[in-house]
Amino acid sequence: MAQPGQPAAKRRKLDLFEEVVVVVGSQEHRFTVPKCFLTKTSDFFKTCLNGTWKEAKDKTVKLPKQEPGIFAVYLQWLYTGDLxxxxxxxxxxxxxxxxxxxxxxxxxxxxxVPLAILADSLADSMLSNVVVDAILRVKYNMHFAPGPDQVRRAYGNLPENSPLKRLLVDMYLYDVGVAFVERIKASLPNDFVFDLMIAAKNVASSSGKGSKSYCQEKCRYHVHTDNVPKCT
Structure with a gap:
């Protein structure tokens, strides 16, 4: 039901008969998925499954660098809305x-973190935002930041302007602490350590103390497009 002042959602009949085979991973695990789900939030699938692309004609898309288990989590989210x-x-x-x-x-x-990498490769901004929210839920409830392995994975596979990279820097800046990072920096990517030092310098030259309010300001780490408006 639409909230007061908001337009009613448009009803749309799903075409569940047109299916696409998605071949995932080096072992070529095959998923047969209704096209309407794949193109619901992913600009990548919208582009390659519409028009004259080979994938649109063959109704087959190959994702050799992705993990079948992670893609299965993505599909469940597409089908149910739950991550x-x-x-x-x-x-x-x-x-x-x-x-x-x-x-x-x-x-x-x-x-x-692999889901965030998948979201980036599929140009799925909505999934990117859902993953950020889930990471903040884990941090808020369990009081642990991602370890060096996941920081390396994010920095090795996400673009320079990735919101998740900014979130990892803020997590380490305000929760892990620069002093501890100094002790473990050999296990962290050089680019991440550099970004962290720049962030620490900016905090020191501004208010001096910084804040852990990033947990309540998740929209700072969201991707917003014409189809994914800013949070309210």
Whole structure:
């Protein structure tokens, strides 16, 4: 139901008969998916499955660099609107012992960072924003930031202007701390350490103390387009 003052959502009949085969990973795992779902939020699929592209004619798209398990999570989100990563949610785990929360947080991040990379490759801004929100939920409830492995993965696969990169820098700046980063910087990408030092310098030259308010300002790390307006 539309909220007061908002236009009613348009009704749309889905064409569930036109299907596309998506071949994922080096082992060529095949997913048969209704085209209407693939083109719902991904500009990549909208482009290659419409018009005269080879993929549109063959009704086959190959994603050799992506992981089948991550693509399966993406499909579930497309079908249901829910991003389901693990059996327990971050809220379920927030009161668990330190070691359990750390392990669960790393498990969540191990799925979320590849999902962010998939969202970037598929030009799916809506998924990118959902992933950012999920990362902030994990951080807020479990009190652990992504580890060096996931920072390396993000910095090795996302573009320079990636909102997720900005979020990782802020997480380490305000929660992990520059002093601890100095001790583990050999395990972190040089570009990330450089971005972190620049951010720390900017904070020091402005108000002096900085803030952890990034947890409440998630829109700063969202991608906004004509189809994905700014948060209200």
């Amino acid at each position: 389901i990563l693990c059996e327990a949610t971050p809220e379920d785990l927030k009161d668990k012992p330190h070691e359990d929360r750390q392990s669960a947080a790393l498990e969540h991040y191990g799925l979320l």
